[in-house]
Amino acid sequence: MAITVTPTIKNKMKWIGGSKAVVADLQLSSTYATGGFALTAAQFGLTALSDVIFMDSVATRANSTPGAAYVPSWYRSTGYCKLFVSGPTSGITQQLFASVKASKAPANDVAGTAAYSDITGGSSLLGANYAYVATSAVDVAANPLIIAAQPDVPRNVNITIHNINGGTVANNAVNYVIVGVFNGAGQTETITFGAVSHANGKCSYKSGLKPFDTITSITPSASSVAGYEAIVGLGSLLGLTIAPTGTASLVLTNDGTPVTLTATLVVANSTVAPGTIAAAKDVFVKYACSGTTAATTTLAELAAAVNVGTTSTGPTLRCMAIGV
Numbered sequence: 001m002a003i004t005v006t007p008t009i010k011n012k013m014k015w016i017g018g019s020k021a022v023v024a025d026l027q028l029s030s031t032y033a034t035g036g037f038a039l040t041a042a043q044f045g046l047t048a049l050s051d052v053i054f055m056d057s058v059a060t061r062a063n064s065t066p067g068a069a070y071v072p073s074w075y076r077s078t079g080y081c082k083l084f085v086s087g088p089t090s091g092i093t094q095q096l097f098a099s100v101k102a103s104k105a106p107a108n109d110v111a112g113t114a115a116y117s118d119i120t121g122g123s124s125l126l127g128a129n130y131a132y133v134a135t136s137a138v139d140v141a142a143n144p145l146i147i148a149a150q151p152d153v154p155r156n157v158n159i160t161i162h163n164i165n166g167g168t169v170a171n172n173a174v175n176y177v178i179v180g181v182f183n184g185a186g187q188t189e190t191i192t193f194g195a196v197s198h199a200n201g202k203c204s205y206k207s208g209l210k211p212f213d214t215i216t217s218i219t220p221s222a223s224s225v226a227g228y229e230a231i232v233g234l235g236s237l238l239g240l241t242i243a244p245t246g247t248a249s250l251v252l253t254n255d256g257t258p259v260t261l262t263a264t265l266v267v268a269n270s271t272v273a274p275g276t277i278a279a280a281k282d283v284f285v286k287y288a289c290s291g292t293t294a295a296t297t298t299l300a301e302l303a304a305a306v307n308v309g310t311t312s313t314g315p316t317l318r319c320m321a322i323g324v
Contacts, residue, residue, distance in 0.1 A: 009045060019322055020046060023055075026317045032302045036082035039074060039321070046323040052081065055318045071299060072317055084299040103152040104129045106236035106274055110158035110205055130160050130205070130233035134218060145218040145230060154182060154213050154239030156271065157232055159191050160205040163198040165227025170197035175221040176230065180212040183241055183270070187212055210269050211239025237271040244270060 008025040015021040022044045028037075041049040052074035071084045108128035134145040151157070159176050163169065173195045180187050189210045196204050218232055244267050264273040 012045070015322055019050065019324055022046065022321045022323075024319060024321060026319060028315055028317065032083055034301065036075075036080040036301075038079055039081050040079065041321075041323050044321040044323070046321065049079070049321060049323040051076065051322040053320045053322070055320065070302065072319075074319075083302045085302055102155075102238065104132065104234050106238070109155075109234045109236040110160065110207065130158060131231045132234050133157060133215060133232040134230075135232070136224075136230040141223045142220050145220075145232060147215055147218070150214050151212055151234060154211045154241065156208045156211055156235030156237040156239075157215065158205055158207050158235050159193075159218075160203050160231040160233065161193055161196075161198075161224070162203040162229050162231055163200055163227060164229060165225070166200050168197060168199045169225055169227060170195050171225045171228045172222050174224060174230075177217075177219045177221070178208060178212070178215060179217045179219075180215040182211050182213050182239060207235050207237075209237070209266070209271070211237060211271050213239070237266075237269075237273055240270045240272060242270075243267075244272075 009022060013021045024044055039052055041047055054072045072081055074081045110130045132149055134148050136145050161171055174193050176191045178189045187210055189208045191206050191208055193204060244265055
């Protein structure tokens, strides 16, 4: 059954640019025809119609179907008004952005090893920032190391066991427990060293896998052999402040020029390895994050013959028609 519209004029007023605005109630019939219903200027006492603004939905008016949430919309191109109803809710995964400016360049940090294996054969000290966080006294006992500085940005740490004994000697097996904070939560990591022998001036070093905003303590499980020192520095992994769920895409802003870099993302630890960058440069990270699924509701036009009212006359809709 075709829908009928009988506007009841409530108010007329002057509008912008010499137009007129007419507030009216539209009386709908009880069923809906697909494609909507026509609204003409004459129905509102006008000669030309430029816009129709609805002031409420069908659900808020008398005689509407209980629980209905019909949304009206007028189309200037056709002159027809359609009724829509809420459709299914779906999820949208948003892309979030993070920016990090590292005062210590990852290119100059201790690269370390990714799998905790001891570096043997007498490696030399590597990286400009290997002693940034802490350095123990020679002949260190099993006491917490003194923290000299905190990471410049959230990042992992490296520990170096350095022989300055004067001769070749094996160190004791020692575990270093790092305690700190990342993203407002407690963070703990243990870096393990076996009893490895080094020549004088040589070392073993290892990279942690977890990022730290701040480091509270670094405690060895045992004392080191005389002439060995423990050194704590910065790692090259940058911590992401929001947990990632997918592949990272890094862009380095170098003097205002974006440079695309290949990044390695570790979701479990919320870290990304940006590769070689210069000190004090911004690293912009774009990545999919956990907890970023936003609900969105779709709208669909009513089907033909849907009952939109509780009486034969149907509900009313208040609107404002604008024209001349």
